[in-house]
Amino acid sequence: MNQSRIAERAETAGIDPLSAVTHPDPYPYYRELAASRPFFRDARLGLWVAAGPVEVAAVLAHPDCRVRPPAQPVPPPLAGTAAGALFGRLVRMNDGAGHAPLKALLVPMLAAIDPAAAAQRAGVLARLVEPDDALRTAMSGDRVNRWLFTLPVVTLADRLGLPVADAASGRGNAVQVAHHVVAFAAAQSPLADAQAVSAGAEAAQWLGQWLAGLPPAGGPLQGLRDAAQRAGIDPQAVAANIIGLLVQACEATAALAGNTLLRLGRGGSPSDALEHVVARVAQDDPPVQNTRRFLAVDSELCGHAVKAGDTVLVLLAAASCSSPADDARAWTFGHGRHACPGDKLAQALAAATVAALRARGADPAALARAFRYRPSLNARIPHFL
Ligand code: HEM
Missing domain, CATH: 3.30.43.20 (Uridine Diphospho-n-acetylenolpyruvylglucosamine Reductase; domain 2)
Structure with missing residues (x-):
C-alpha cells in the first residue's frame, strides 16, 4: 500500500x-x-x-x-468583554504594528530570565501551591492537575517581578492569580461554553485590576514599561501582554509537564536528567x-x-x-515571527514542576495508568484521574 x-x-x-x-x-x-x-x-x-x-x-x-482572520480580530463569544479587549491586544493575536514592536521587547526580557534560577525559585514557591499539611495526604490526580496549572504560572509571575509571594509571611495571592489565569486561558478555546466564556471575562477583569493596582515594580516589568514608553507603545497593550505571558505559559507548560510525567510513568528515559526528558517530550509528544x-x-x-x-x-x-x-x-x-519567546524558560518550569511533584510523592507510573486528554483542538494536555 x-x-x-x-x-x-x-x-x-x-x-x-x-x-x-x-x-x-x-x-x-x-x-x-x-x-x-x-x-x-x-x-x-x-x-x-x-x-x-x-x-x-x-x-x-x-x-x-x-x-487572526482579518475580519475577526477577537473571537465573537469574547467580543465586547474584558477578555475580548485583552485578547485583542496580545502580540500572539496580532500581526504588524500590534505585534513586532512589543514582541521585540518581550523577547530580550524573557531571555534575560535565567531558566536555572527560575527552576530553583519554583522549588521555593511550591509551598505556596499547597499548605505543608497537604504533604501528609496521597498525591491524587486532582492535586497533580492543580499543581501543573499553578506552579509554572506562579513562578513566571514571580520572575517577572509580580508580587505573588509575600516574603514576610510566605503567603501571597499566588493561587488566586493562577486560578484567574487558568479561567482566562480556558475562555480562549473554541470549545469554551457560555459559562467558561463568562468566567474568562471576569478573570480578565480581575487580572487587569490586580495589575493596575500594584505598586510600581522594579525588575523586568519596569524595564519593559520604560522601553515601551520610549517606543511609543500603548501602556494598555503592555499591561495586556504582561497578563498574556502568564496565559501563554499556563496550558502549554502544564501540558509539557504532564506529558513528561506520562513519559516517566511509561518507563521512558529512566536514567536521563529531567531536563533532557522534557526536551525529548517537547519533540516526541509535544504539548502544542x-x-x-x-x-x-x-x-x-x-x-x-x-x-x-x-x-x-x-x-x-x-x-x-x-x-x-x-x-x-x-x-x-512555533517558528518564524510568532515563535514562542518562552521556550527555554517553559522547559525549565516544566522540569521544576515535575520535580516538585515527585518530591511530594507523585507516582508517574500510577498517573500514567489513569488519565485522559482534556478536550482541545490544539493542545495535548493530560488530565489525571
Ligand atoms: C514560560 C512559558 C511561556 C511563555 C512566557 C510563552 C510566551 C509566548 C508568547 C508571548 C507568544 C507569542 C509570540 C508571538 O506571537 O510573537 C508565544 C507563542 C507561542 N508559544 Fe509560548 N510561552 C510559554 C510556553 C510555551 C510552551 C510550553 C509551548 C509549547 C510547548 C509554547 C508554544 C508556543 C507556540 C506554538 C507559539 C506560537 C503560536 C503561533 O505561532 O501561532 N509556549 N508564547
Whole structure:
C-alpha cells in the first residue's frame, strides 16, 4: 500500500488532523501525512493542512498568513468583554504594528530570565501551591492537575517581578492569580461554553485590576514599561501582554509537564536528567500540536492557490515527528515571527514542576495508568484521574 493510502486509511479509522491532538498515538498518522500529503485541502474540515516540515515553515513565514482572520480580530463569544479587549491586544493575536514592536521587547526580557534560577525559585514557591499539611495526604490526580496549572504560572509571575509571594509571611495571592489565569486561558478555546466564556471575562477583569493596582515594580516589568514608553507603545497593550505571558505559559507548560510525567510513568528515559526528558517530550509528544493561520488575501501557498479567508491548520507535531531528532528548537514552540519567546524558560518550569511533584510523592507510573486528554483542538494536555 502506498503512503497516501495508509494516511487515508488511518483517517477513515477515526483520526483526522484535529482529533489527532488527543488521540492515544497520533504519530504514525502524522508521519504518513507529512510524507504523503505535506500540504492539502481537507474538504470535510474545511481547512488547508500543512504537515511537512518545509510546508509548516513556509506557512508560518508567509506574509499573507495571519494569526487572526482579518475580519475577526477577537473571537465573537469574547467580543465586547474584558477578555475580548485583552485578547485583542496580545502580540500572539496580532500581526504588524500590534505585534513586532512589543514582541521585540518581550523577547530580550524573557531571555534575560535565567531558566536555572527560575527552576530553583519554583522549588521555593511550591509551598505556596499547597499548605505543608497537604504533604501528609496521597498525591491524587486532582492535586497533580492543580499543581501543573499553578506552579509554572506562579513562578513566571514571580520572575517577572509580580508580587505573588509575600516574603514576610510566605503567603501571597499566588493561587488566586493562577486560578484567574487558568479561567482566562480556558475562555480562549473554541470549545469554551457560555459559562467558561463568562468566567474568562471576569478573570480578565480581575487580572487587569490586580495589575493596575500594584505598586510600581522594579525588575523586568519596569524595564519593559520604560522601553515601551520610549517606543511609543500603548501602556494598555503592555499591561495586556504582561497578563498574556502568564496565559501563554499556563496550558502549554502544564501540558509539557504532564506529558513528561506520562513519559516517566511509561518507563521512558529512566536514567536521563529531567531536563533532557522534557526536551525529548517537547519533540516526541509535544504539548502544542498545531496552530492556525488565516489568509488575508488571495495568494499562493506551497504551490496551491488559496483564497482570502481560508484557514490553514499548521501541524507542528507532524513537522516535529518527521524532522531529524536533533533539531535544536522543538517545533511545538512555533517558528518564524510568532515563535514562542518562552521556550527555554517553559522547559525549565516544566522540569521544576515535575520535580516538585515527585518530591511530594507523585507516582508517574500510577498517573500514567489513569488519565485522559482534556478536550482541545490544539493542545495535548493530560488530565489525571
Ligand atoms: C514560560 C512559558 C511561556 C511563555 C512566557 C510563552 C510566551 C509566548 C508568547 C508571548 C507568544 C507569542 C509570540 C508571538 O506571537 O510573537 C508565544 C507563542 C507561542 N508559544 Fe509560548 N510561552 C510559554 C510556553 C510555551 C510552551 C510550553 C509551548 C509549547 C510547548 C509554547 C508554544 C508556543 C507556540 C506554538 C507559539 C506560537 C503560536 C503561533 O505561532 O501561532 N509556549 N508564547
